[in-house]
Amino acid sequence: MTRRIAWTLLILTSVLLVLAVVPLAVLMTARERVAYRDSQRAATRVIAAAAEEHLSDRKPPTVMRQELAAAARAGDCAAVYDASARLVASTPCTAARGEEAEELVERVLAGHEPEPPENEGRLLTAEPAGEVRQPSGAVVLSRSATPLNTRVATIWGWSAAIGAAGLAASVLLSVRLARWVSRPLSTLDAAARRLGEGALDERTDVAGGPPEVRRLAATFNTMAARTEALVHGHRAVIADVSHQLRTPLAALRLRLDVLAAGAEGDTAEELAAAQEEIARLSRLVDGLLAVARAEQATPRPTAARIDEVVAERVAAWSPVAEERGVRLTASEGPALTAALGAGHLEQILDNLIANAVEAVPEGGSVTLDHQAAGASARVRVRDDGPGMSAGAKAVAFRRFGNPEARGTGLGLAIVHRLVTANGGTARLEDTPGGGLTVVLDLPLWPEHAPGRSVTFLKGGRERTAGSGK
Structure with missing residues (x-):
C-alpha cells in the first residue's frame, strides 16, 4: 500500500512538473532569444544612422568610425556597405563580411526583410542606412551567440533544478503520507491476525493515522x-x-x-x-x-524434543497398557524439536495414548512414531483396534461429537485444540490392516547456531542441551 500511494503521488507530481516547468522554460528561452535579437538590431541601427550621415549627407566618416570602434570594443563585428554593395568600412574582425553578409546586404538594398542566419556560433543582422525602400547603404553586425546560449542553459538548468527539487519534495511527502496512512493499517492488520490466532487481549494503537x-x-x-x-x-x-x-x-x-x-x-x-x-x-x-483450560491457553512456543517426550510418555503408560494386555511401543525416529506451549506435547500424547489403550482389545498394540515432514514434525499414534467409521472421524474433534466414543468424547477435542493453538494440524486415518491412526503435524523449532544452548521442556522441567561440549 505504501508503494502504491508513493508511486501514484510521484507520477502525478512528475506529470504536473513537466506540464508546468517545460512550457515555462520554453517561453523564457524564446523571450531571451527575442530580447537578444532586439538588442543586436538596436546596435546595428545605431551604426546605420551614423553610416547614413556619411553615405547620403556626405559628412565625414568620423562618427561612423567611432560607432564601429565602439562595436569592436563590445566584441561585435560590423561592416558598412554603400548602395552598390561595396564595402566602405568595417571593424578589424571579418565575421561581418563574406558570402552570407553580402546576401543580407543585397536583400536589404532590395527593400526586403532578411532572415538573420547563425554562422559558427555568431548571429548576423543587417539594417538599411537611410530609407528602407531606397537605402543609401547597409550595415551588417555579427555578434557572438555565446551569451545567449549561456542564458538559455541557465534557464534550463534552473528549470531542471526546480523540477528535481519539486520531485524530491514530492518523494519525501508521498512516502511520509503513505506511511502515515499505511502504518496504522499495518498495525491494525497485525493486531487482527494475532487476535485471530487466539491472543484475545490484543489491542491496536488509536493515536496515529487519518x-x-x-x-x-x-x-x-x-x-x-x-x-x-x-x-x-x-x-x-x-x-x-x-x-x-x-x-x-x-x-x-x-x-x-x-x-x-x-x-x-x-x-x-x-x-x-x-x-x-x-x-x-x-x-x-x-x-x-x-x-x-485448553481453550484458555494462548501458548508461547518453547522447544520440546519430540523423541524424548515420546519415550517418556510410552514409559509412563506402559504399566497401564500391560495391565490391559496391550503392547505399547515407540519407533525410533530423528531428534526433532517442536515449537509448542509448555507441557502441551505431553498432554496431547497422554490423551491419544489413553484413547488408544482403551479402544484396543486385549492382545492389540499401540505404536508411536515421528519423522520430519517438510517444515513440520509428523507424529503418528497407530493402533490396531476397531477403528472409526467415516462419519465418526468427521466429528471426532468436536466436543461430544463422536457418538461411538467409549469415554467422555473430549480427549480428541482437547488434542485438536492444543495442536491448532500451536499452529499445527491433526487428522484421523485408517491404519492399514484395521485400526485408527492419529496424524499430527507440529511446527518445528527454528534451527540454532552451533555451540548455542537450547532449553527443552521435559516432563515440566527445563534442561539445557548445548553442542556436546
Missing part, C-alpha cells in the same frame, strides 16, 4: 474487548461449573462406597452400577475442565 483509520482502530478495540469478554465468560462458566460439580460428585461417590460396603445381593449390584455412573460423571467433569 481520522477514519483511528475510528477503525477504536472500533476494532471495542470488538476485541467484547470478544474477549464473551469468550472468557463462556470458558469461565464451563470451568466453574465443572469445578463446582466435582465436590458433590466426590461426596456422592463416598456415600455410595459406604453403602456398598454393607450391601448384599441385588442391592450391591445396583450400588456398583451407580458407582460406575458416578465415575463416568467424574471423568466427564474432569474432561470439561481440561477442555476449558
Whole structure:
C-alpha cells in the first residue's frame, strides 16, 4: 500500500512538473532569444544612422568610425556597405563580411526583410542606412551567440533544478503520507491476525493515522474487548461449573462406597452400577475442565524434543497398557524439536495414548512414531483396534461429537485444540490392516547456531542441551 500511494503521488507530481516547468522554460528561452535579437538590431541601427550621415549627407566618416570602434570594443563585428554593395568600412574582425553578409546586404538594398542566419556560433543582422525602400547603404553586425546560449542553459538548468527539487519534495511527502496512512493499517492488520490466532487481549494503537483509520482502530478495540469478554465468560462458566460439580460428585461417590460396603445381593449390584455412573460423571467433569483450560491457553512456543517426550510418555503408560494386555511401543525416529506451549506435547500424547489403550482389545498394540515432514514434525499414534467409521472421524474433534466414543468424547477435542493453538494440524486415518491412526503435524523449532544452548521442556522441567561440549 505504501508503494502504491508513493508511486501514484510521484507520477502525478512528475506529470504536473513537466506540464508546468517545460512550457515555462520554453517561453523564457524564446523571450531571451527575442530580447537578444532586439538588442543586436538596436546596435546595428545605431551604426546605420551614423553610416547614413556619411553615405547620403556626405559628412565625414568620423562618427561612423567611432560607432564601429565602439562595436569592436563590445566584441561585435560590423561592416558598412554603400548602395552598390561595396564595402566602405568595417571593424578589424571579418565575421561581418563574406558570402552570407553580402546576401543580407543585397536583400536589404532590395527593400526586403532578411532572415538573420547563425554562422559558427555568431548571429548576423543587417539594417538599411537611410530609407528602407531606397537605402543609401547597409550595415551588417555579427555578434557572438555565446551569451545567449549561456542564458538559455541557465534557464534550463534552473528549470531542471526546480523540477528535481519539486520531485524530491514530492518523494519525501508521498512516502511520509503513505506511511502515515499505511502504518496504522499495518498495525491494525497485525493486531487482527494475532487476535485471530487466539491472543484475545490484543489491542491496536488509536493515536496515529487519518481520522477514519483511528475510528477503525477504536472500533476494532471495542470488538476485541467484547470478544474477549464473551469468550472468557463462556470458558469461565464451563470451568466453574465443572469445578463446582466435582465436590458433590466426590461426596456422592463416598456415600455410595459406604453403602456398598454393607450391601448384599441385588442391592450391591445396583450400588456398583451407580458407582460406575458416578465415575463416568467424574471423568466427564474432569474432561470439561481440561477442555476449558485448553481453550484458555494462548501458548508461547518453547522447544520440546519430540523423541524424548515420546519415550517418556510410552514409559509412563506402559504399566497401564500391560495391565490391559496391550503392547505399547515407540519407533525410533530423528531428534526433532517442536515449537509448542509448555507441557502441551505431553498432554496431547497422554490423551491419544489413553484413547488408544482403551479402544484396543486385549492382545492389540499401540505404536508411536515421528519423522520430519517438510517444515513440520509428523507424529503418528497407530493402533490396531476397531477403528472409526467415516462419519465418526468427521466429528471426532468436536466436543461430544463422536457418538461411538467409549469415554467422555473430549480427549480428541482437547488434542485438536492444543495442536491448532500451536499452529499445527491433526487428522484421523485408517491404519492399514484395521485400526485408527492419529496424524499430527507440529511446527518445528527454528534451527540454532552451533555451540548455542537450547532449553527443552521435559516432563515440566527445563534442561539445557548445548553442542556436546
